[in-house]
Amino acid sequence: MLTRLANPARFMRMSGAALPFLTITTVGVLGVGLYLALFVAPPDYQQGESVRIMFIHVPAAIMAEGVYYVIALASFVALVWRHPLADVAAQAAAPLGAAFTLVCLATGSLWGRPMWGTWWVWDARLTSVLVLFFLYLGYIALVNAFDDPGRGARAGAVLALVGVVDLPIIKFSVDWWNTLHQPTSILRAGGPTIDKSMLVPLLIMALGFALLFSTLLLVRMRTALNERKARALRLAAPPRRRGTEIPPAPPDATPALR
């Protein structure tokens, strides 16, 4: 599967076919999720209606970590096997991961103010997620800091792999340290501690966010490949001189990547 998709032309063909369905599914699932989150899910017996922030916050937090795993995996594949799409995937994913992390931090803060009585505390969970946000920004900055895109990609991949240490810290921070953030309530031994009436909207929103990420990842990867191809074509084209007509290329000389 991975090696079959290694060919950028094949990737463009398959992702182009998948994109319309993926887009429609994303919009549909997010619509259902938002309806359940805002109208159907009951208020919490302690948090009241403020619990509705969780239907954004928790999926955003899952994606903040999940996207980083995608980048780390893609970086590993890029470094070890030189897969031609791996760097493209990692770089396309990074701004999306940063966006989800920003949403996670902002919504957490908006929930923390009425529930904890503070916008922010420097406890282990919050701080390690803030570090994750800076890892995303650092990765994006580093990749773009080199004139040679290949060197930038390699430096970014190394940073992404080093940054992986932050992920278990985020995950277990609520168990290792005495944090203000509540412990795990979904993926825990003994099953989730959330009632179904809230768990179902939460999982549907999480699915919607994952679909949104997949859609935008494909869009951004296709953008990068289009731009790369356009650049290569322009470099390969003979210099245009005034008054000279360039003969039209044969139709199969440059197969469109769209």
Add this chain to the structure above:
Amino acid sequence: MSALQGWADMGGYAGFVWPAYGVALVVLGGIALQSWRRYRASRRELDRAQR
């Protein structure tokens, strides 16, 4: 208070719930829009390069 107003009031947490949904809409909607615009621009650029 009508049912709609009661709902929009979010049990007194309107000042926190709606900004949270607003942030998500602005940030995620923003990056979706930016991704889509750049995608369309890249297709136009490729069309031009292929001409």
